[in-house]
Amino acid sequence: MILDGKVPAGPIEKKWEEHRFNLKLVNPANKRKHTVIVVGTGLAGASASASLAELGYNVLTFCFHDSPRRAHSIAAQGGINAAKNYQNDGDSVHRLFYDTVKGGDFRAREANVHRLAEVSVNIIDQCVAQGVPFAREYGGVLANRSFGGAQVSRTFYARGQTGQQLLIGAYQALSRAVSSGKVKLHTKHEMLDLVIINGQARGIITRDLDTGKIERFAADAVCLATGGYSTVFFLSTNAKNCNVTATYRAYKRGAYFANPCYTQIHPTCIPQSGDHQSKLTLMSESLRNDGRVWVPNKVGDKRGPHEIPDNERDYYLERKYPSFGNLAPRDISSRAAKELCDAGKGVGPGGFGVYLDFRDAIKRDGRSTIEAKYGNLFSIYHEITGEDAYQVPMRIYPAPHYTMGGLWVDYNLMSNIPGLFVLGEANFSDHGANRLGASALMQGLADGYFIIPYTIGGYIAGTKRETVDTQHAAFADAEKSVTGQMEKLIAVRGKRSVDDFHRQLGKLMWNKCGMGRTATGLQELLKEIPKIRDEFWTNVNVTGSAGTFNQTLERAGRVADYLEFAEMMALDALERNESCGGHFREEFQEEGEAKRDDEKFRHVTAWEYKGVGEKPAQHIEPLEFENVKLAVRSYK
Amino acid sequence: MKVTLKVWKQNGKNGQGELKSYESPDVSPDCSFLEMLDLVNNDLESKNQEPIGFDSDCREGICGTCGMVINGVAHGPGHGTATCQLYMRQFKDGDVLTLEPWRATAFPVIKDLVVDRSAFDRIIQAGGYISVGTGAAPDGNAIPVPKENADLAMDAAACIGCGACVASCKNASAMLFVSAKVSHLALLPQGEPERERRVIAMVEQMDKEGFGACTNEGECEAACPKQISISNIARLNREYWRAKLLEQPVRVEKGG
Ligand SMILES: Cc1cc2nc3c(=O)[nH]c(=O)nc-3n(C[C@H](O)[C@H](O)[C@H](O)COP(=O)(O)OP(=O)(O)OC[C@H]3O[C@@H](n4cnc5c(N)ncnc54)[C@H](O)[C@@H]3O)c2cc1C
Ligand code: SF4
Ligand code: FES
Numbered sequence A: 001m002i003l004d005g006k007v008p009a010g011p012i013e014k015k016w017e018e019h020r021f022n023l024k025l026v027n028p029a030n031k032r033k034h035t036v037i038v039v040g041t042g043l044a045g046a047s048a049s050a051s052l053a054e055l056g057y058n059v060l061t062f063c064f065h066d067s068p069r070r071a072h073s074i075a076a077q078g079g080i081n082a083a084k085n086y087q088n089d090g091d092s093v094h095r096l097f098y099d100t101v102k103g104g105d106f107r108a109r110e111a112n113v114h115r116l117a118e119v120s121v122n123i124i125d126q127c128v129a130q131g132v133p134f135a136r137e138y139g140g141v142l143a144n145r146s147f148g149g150a151q152v153s154r155t156f157y158a159r160g161q162t163g164q165q166l167l168i169g170a171y172q173a174l175s176r177a178v179s180s181g182k183v184k185l186h187t188k189h190e191m192l193d194l195v196i197i198n199g200q201a202r203g204i205i206t207r208d209l210d211t212g213k214i215e216r217f218a219a220d221a222v223c224l225a226t227g228g229y230s231t232v233f234f235l236s237t238n239a240k241n242c243n244v245t246a247t248y249r250a251y252k253r254g255a256y257f258a259n260p261c262y263t264q265i266h267p268t269c270i271p272q273s274g275d276h277q278s279k280l281t282l283m284s285e286s287l288r289n290d291g292r293v294w295v296p297n298k299v300g301d302k303r304g305p306h307e308i309p310d311n312e313r314d315y316y317l318e319r320k321y322p323s324f325g326n327l328a329p330r331d332i333s334s335r336a337a338k339e340l341c342d343a344g345k346g347v348g349p350g351g352f353g354v355y356l357d358f359r360d361a362i363k364r365d366g367r368s369t370i371e372a373k374y375g376n377l378f379s380i381y382h383e384i385t386g387e388d389a390y391q392v393p394m395r396i397y398p399a400p401h402y403t404m405g406g407l408w409v410d411y412n413l414m415s416n417i418p419g420l421f422v423l424g425e426a427n428f429s430d431h432g433a434n435r436l437g438a439s440a441l442m443q444g445l446a447d448g449y450f451i452i453p454y455t456i457g458g459y460i461a462g463t464k465r466e467t468v469d470t471q472h473a474a475f476a477d478a479e480k481s482v483t484g485q486m487e488k489l490i491a492v493r494g495k496r497s498v499d500d501f502h503r504q505l506g507k508l509m510w511n512k513c514g515m516g517r518t519a520t521g522l523q524e525l526l527k528e529i530p531k532i533r534d535e536f537w538t539n540v541n542v543t544g545s546a547g548t549f550n551q552t553l554e555r556a557g558r559v560a561d562y563l564e565f566a567e568m569m570a571l572d573a574l575e576r577n578e579s580c581g582g583h584f585r586e587e588f589q590e591e592g593e594a595k596r597d598d599e600k601f602r603h604v605t606a607w608e609y610k611g612v613g614e615k616p617a618q619h620i621e622p623l624e625f626e627n628v629k630l631a632v633r634s635y636k
Numbered sequence B: 001m002k003v004t005l006k007v008w009k010q011n012g013k014n015g016q017g018e019l020k021s022y023e024s025p026d027v028s029p030d031c032s033f034l035e036m037l038d039l040v041n042n043d044l045e046s047k048n049q050e051p052i053g054f055d056s057d058c059r060e061g062i063c064g065t066c067g068m069v070i071n072g073v074a075h076g077p078g079h080g081t082a083t084c085q086l087y088m089r090q091f092k093d094g095d096v097l098t099l100e101p102w103r104a105t106a107f108p109v110i111k112d113l114v115v116d117r118s119a120f121d122r123i124i125q126a127g128g129y130i131s132v133g134t135g136a137a138p139d140g141n142a143i144p145v146p147k148e149n150a151d152l153a154m155d156a157a158a159c160i161g162c163g164a165c166v167a168s169c170k171n172a173s174a175m176l177f178v179s180a181k182v183s184h185l186a187l188l189p190q191g192e193p194e195r196e197r198r199v200i201a202m203v204e205q206m207d208k209e210g211f212g213a214c215t216n217e218g219e220c221e222a223a224c225p226k227q228i229s230i231s232n233i234a235r236l237n238r239e240y241w242r243a244k245l246l247e248q249p250v251r252v253e254k255g256g
Helices: A015-022 A043-055 A093-103 A110-130 A162-179 A245-252 A285-289 A316-320 A330-342 A359-365 A367-385 A440-462 A473-492 A498-513 A519-539 A551-575 B033-046 B118-127 B147-157 B164-168 B175-186 B189-208 B219-223 B231-247
Strands: A035-039 A058-062 A183-186 A189-197 A200-208 A214-218 A221-224 A263-269 A292-296 A354-357 A394-403 A420-422 A603-608 A617-622 B004-009 B018-023 B096-100 B109-111
Touching: A015 A110, A035 A043, A035 A200, A043 A058, A043 A162, A043 A183, A043 A440, A093 A110, A110 A162, A110 A440, A110 B189, A162 A183, A162 A440, A162 B118, A162 B147, A189 A214, A189 A245, A189 A473, A200 A221, A200 A473, A214 A473, A221 A245, A221 A440, A245 A551, A263 A285, A263 A330, A285 A367, A292 A316, A292 A330, A292 A359, A316 A330, A330 A354, A330 A394, A359 A367, A420 A440, A473 A519, A473 A551, A498 A519, A498 A551, A498 B033, A519 A551, A551 A603, B118 B175, B118 B189, B147 B175, B164 B175, B164 B219, B175 B189, B175 B219, B175 B231, B189 B231
Parallel strands: A035 A058, A035 A221, A058 A183, A221 A420, B004 B096
Antiparallel strands: A189 A200, A200 A214, A263 A394, A292 A354, A354 A394, A603 A617, B004 B018
């Protein structure tokens, strides 16, 4: 089927404005008669909940964390983009739009990206007004930096804790809405199913993680803002508890999953130190503004970094991409590191690492300047590795970081299921095949503060819905399927731990569906995943029972979903016979660079569930590029 | 290296708690402390025994989810770090480690080392925000903020809401947490209009939740993973008394 993204007509600069005008409005007095469920309290969910509550809707907000403030958004370090052009360096809405479309390797929907760039400026205003302590200049105005390969300084930041501060801002707005009674907050409630009535999303089933109690909630519309699925790789820069469950279970209820194979591998993470490891730590890529990336020229060079003279070092990013150098985009930098490590030039234990060296920056600017800029990052590095990066170069290696894929949504951020909206990292919309640095925070807040408040009104005012409550048979069915699955998990009583399966799956995904992918590898993967899944269901041990606090059961449900989801991801990677952005199929390259096939793959692929182990049905949304000319994405 | 764990096991807030012993597997000094606990739990699970309940998420010291008292010290050894930032190299082979939950009336135990910290959320809901609806904001640079104030506000805003300050205080006082939020917002011009209302509402909620009084012990600052300074508590006190003074009912002139 050909999917319709419902992009409004008209010139790109006018689309959003006119669309907002054309959307039906809900009468202010009627808003309080409507209930909206928001699952997730990260940047996307918290900002949506607060904004919808301010408009007058009754909002039911859920998260699995013990406080909304702990959502994974809290961990974002580097910054948030906005086309403010405060630096007078040539930035504009159009440039941010252009950079994002190109950065996404021409696999994003132009109209969405333009709207994102437009509202980016409002986000900064909103956050400042909330008291977000952005970095400032001595004159009291906001400071900016260039970030993630951008050639203008459009990134706003709050030390190395930008995500934390933006989330606290949204959390405080949410808290205000809770105190006004417009938001009912349900923390430690994990959504385990979506309830659909007459083809419309009308509610969710949750499990109270403290007591094990299963509950039903009904609403006029449901928003999922549940984050990304990088933990399918087990090891990633994401928080331990990130998972795909909410979006995957919506998929099993009929929502289409778009571009699951688009995953971002971040180039600057601390390399893995052993098998015990539970997660990888990101070193903000702002470090690449001053650090120089290199490996020894010689394969298997075992000398310490200081013993390797300059002429025996390969500053490969500067060599390959002279105009962007160490600031080359993430996918490109990651792949270059992998290529050299695969060729045996990697450094550190296991040879999976490259140097990020501050020697020259310290010589040029002095240690105190470098310390002022990156002191906290150097101390994180020290804490984790025990090494002093002022003396020896840091070792870094790419790690899974962000997932561009997600539930398919139209221009209104509504999935193919009427009434099911998807926001933030959980949807697929704005980043195409590769996300630029400092753009996820922007997108999460754009969706929540400035887009959903309009588009959900259009849906609520423009559709007929029957009156339903949680006694409806669809709720009972969904609840039964949730409890049935948990009972099944607990009944296995096998010999392997949940984590053990997760690690096994993660390793496999990393090797065959990570930075480099081949048809052969993916075909093998598609044979191996069902085997692990079968063993999981006969040999996992989930201790305890369902009716109580049970962290093992929580994880088991999420890993069970990953064991199905991974198959769709591999299939998507296999079917996309091209390389684009973060999706690198080794068969499709030209001089080591990703080779797109615009003729055959200038589209979004969205998958429809057909049963466990069954091949999902494929739908396509063609992408038109009317404002940015299709071109080879070159950073040379 | 190996360690022996004596872990507080408790079912629900009314459950009878007790310390139970576990042996860690042989782990590398580069293993994080929580990864060591993961391994202990994986081992228990594969033997069909109940794992140790503990919370964590980001595992890099920013989300505030983790937290336990290790040998009497909130967040364990290490300065300015959360539990998830501890590495086994900070302990010795053969160490005996006693692991206990945050202990405070306002933080009831849910299970083992997991406690209910929703009292913190309710304190923020009472007033820890600036009332500005979406869309009502002026241009970001329309409100200049002196860099020094922005930096001080940021220092205070770095609080991760972990609760170690409460756990380390013999009175289980939440003053460091509350003062961090009051300071963050009071230092910024945007926070000015609600300055008095905010501090009074937050302090009242704090008292209602059953947190103890502050007697300037300073333990909170030492335990705080974000090194929130107790000078914030002094600011909170000033803010509170200032607000109280201004709160005096406005005298109405009697008319003729
Ligand atoms: C280490 C790190 C650094 C980063 N740095 C940057 C940066 O500098 N700039 C940038 O732009 N981006 C950055 N990113 C990316 C960015 O942080 C995320 O993409 C973004 O914050 C995601 O926000 P979100 O609101 O979509 O989801 P999240 O913040 O992940 O929130 C998900 C929410 O959903 C809830 N949830 C999930 N599933 C369920 C369920 N089944 N039931 C109930 N609740 C559920 C969770 O409790 C949580 O509240 C970084 C990411 C990482 C990992
Ligand atoms: S003040 Fe420090 S110890 Fe207390 S909650 Fe905040 S970060 Fe934790
Ligand atoms: S797990 Fe996030 S602060 Fe420790």
